[in-house]
């Protein structure tokens with residue numbers, strides 16, 4: 001198993017929320033379609049990266065042999081599925097609950 005670097009808890013105005021941070025540029029991921037998860041084949045860790053230049057530069061720095069997911073939202077969905085979310089109904093219920101909580105927290 002490989003830990004993924006880039007999942008952080010952001011502290012914003014005294015309130016906290018999990019976020020992804022690109023491990024190349026250090027910026028928050030604001031658009032799931034513009035980020036991915038990368039890892040080494042038989043390596044020891046994975047990383048969250050922006051697509052495009054961040055991905056290309058980071059991959060080159062690691063020998064150009066990194067594997068990657070499609071958009072980061074796919075592995076996030078796999079994560080939810082691996083934690084027991086099996087139906088669209090469950091997913092929608094959790095999405096509504098999270099959105100209500102976010103409206104209180106942010």
Ligand SMILES: [Zn+2]
Pocket residue numbers: 022023024025026027049050054
């Ligand atoms: Zn980046």
